[in-house]
Amino acid sequence: MADTIQRDKVMGKKVRSIDREDIGKVENVNTDSIEVKDGLIAKRHYYIPKYSIQGFDGDDNLITTMTKKDIHDKFSADNPVADLWKAPKD
Numbered sequence: 001m002a003d004t005i006q007r008d009k010v011m012g013k014k015v016r017s018i019d020r021e022d023i024g025k026v027e028n029v030n031t032d033s034i035e036v037k038d039g040l041i042a043k044r045h046y047y048i049p050k051y052s053i054q055g056f057d058g059d060d061n062l063i064t065t066m067t068k069k070d071i072h073d074k075f076s077a078d079n080p081v082a083d084l085w086k087a088p089k090d
Helices: 068-075 080-084
Strands: 014-016 022-029 033-038 044-049 053-056 062-064
Parallel strands (some): 014 062
Antiparallel strands (some): 014 022, 022 033, 033 044
16 A cells, blocks of 8 residues: 555545554655644644555545554654654753
């Protein structure tokens, strides 16, 4: 699926984890990842690698190969632009 993710087909689609938990909606498709936004007020962004997208389920949601906890722990950014520029921790 990772090679065939087309921006126009996935924009605005819901994303669910392998354990069927809602992650959010696709906001953007980047070269190596999809940007998923969760929440209206307290927004959280996830940059989920394309290789972890399994495909669509029967309800037209994108399904990942990871659990919600894994996605939250490894790929979340409260403020995506600021988080990209954080200095590395020693």
